[in-house]
Amino acid sequence: AQSVTQLDSQVPVFEEAPVELRCNYSSSVSVYLFWYVQYPNQGLQLLLKYLSGSTLVKGINGFEAEFNKSQTSFHLRKPSVHISDTAEYFCAVSAPGTYKYIFGTGTRLKVLA
Amino acid sequence: NAGVMQNPRHLVRRRGQEARLRCSPMKGHSHVYWYRQLPEEGLKFMVYLQKENIIDESGMPKERFSAEFPKEGPSILRIQQVVRGDSAAYFCASSPPEQETQYFGPGTRLLVL
Numbered sequence: 001a002q003s004v005t006q007l008d009s010q011v012p013v014f015e016e017a018p019v020e021l022r023c024n025y026s027s028s029v030s031v032y033l034f035w036y037v038q039y040p041n042q043g044l045q046l047l048l049k050y051l052s053g054s055t056l057v058k059g060i061n062g063f064e065a066e067f068n069k070s071q072t073s074f075h076l077r078k079p080s081v082h083i084s085d086t087a088e089y090f091c092a093v094s095a096p097g098t099y100k101y102i103f104g105t106g107t108r109l110k111v112l113a
Numbered sequence: 114n115a116g117v118m119q120n121p122r123h124l125v126r127r128r129g130q131e132a133r134l135r136c137s138p139m140k141g142h143s144h145v146y147w148y149r150q151l152p153e154e155g156l157k158f159m160v161y162l163q164k165e166n167i168i169d170e171s172g173m174p175k176e177r178f179s180a181e182f183p184k185e186g187p188s189i190l191r192i193q194q195v196v197r198g199d200s201a202a203y204f205c206a207s208s209p210p211e212q213e214t215q216y217f218g219p220g221t222r223l224l225v226l
Contacts, residue, residue, distance in 0.1 A: 036217070041222075043117075043217045043218050044156075044206075099144065099168075099213070099215075100146075100158045100171075101146075101148075102158070103155040103157070106155050
């Protein structure tokens with residue numbers, strides 16, 4: 001079975017500052033990893049995903065994440081955030097072939113002016 | 114290509130009534146997934162369906178909940194005799210066959226009075 005931990009429930013950061021949202025997972029098998037963003041009262045939008053290949057993954061809106069197998073982590077980063085990045089961010093994992101996502105509890109990013 | 118459609122977006126029911134949530138997957142997607150998001154929590158997998166088949170319902174409560182994805186028409190998540198604890202956002206996602214990435218709809222927010 002897989003599990004996902006997002007240790008930071010809330011992250012406040014000033015506009016134009018860098019941000020890192022942490023995601024750690026546990027699994028006895030290889031995994032696929034995803035980051036989704038949820039704006040208030042909306043659905044989830046895919047930011048980026050790691051399926052295989054290069055461990056540095058670039059996504060939309062200037063976000064990137066690095067898959068670190070030894071640390072079992074998939075942290076999300078952005079070098080300079082905007083007010084519009086204020087949202088909730090979810091990390092998810094799935095085992096190949098299961099098609100079932102396991103989500104973390106989310107990190108609420110609040111960008112301050 | 115329209116995204117995943119869900120309706121209604123908001124649904125209010127009194128305890129004991131039935132709730133029917135509809136999901137139309139993206140064009141070309143034959144796999145549908147339902148997730149539930151309780152207040153202040155992450156998404157929890159409920160069920161995975163393909164046309165006319167339930168593939169994995171390990172996340173569905175044993176009673177009162179059912180899901181279907183008929184040959185024609187949308188997928189339906191049905192909750193009978195709703196209770197206050199069923200109040201949540203219910204998200205549908207879809208994917209093409211043999212692909213890992215799921216695309217989420219805007220959700221249905223169910224409120225049980």
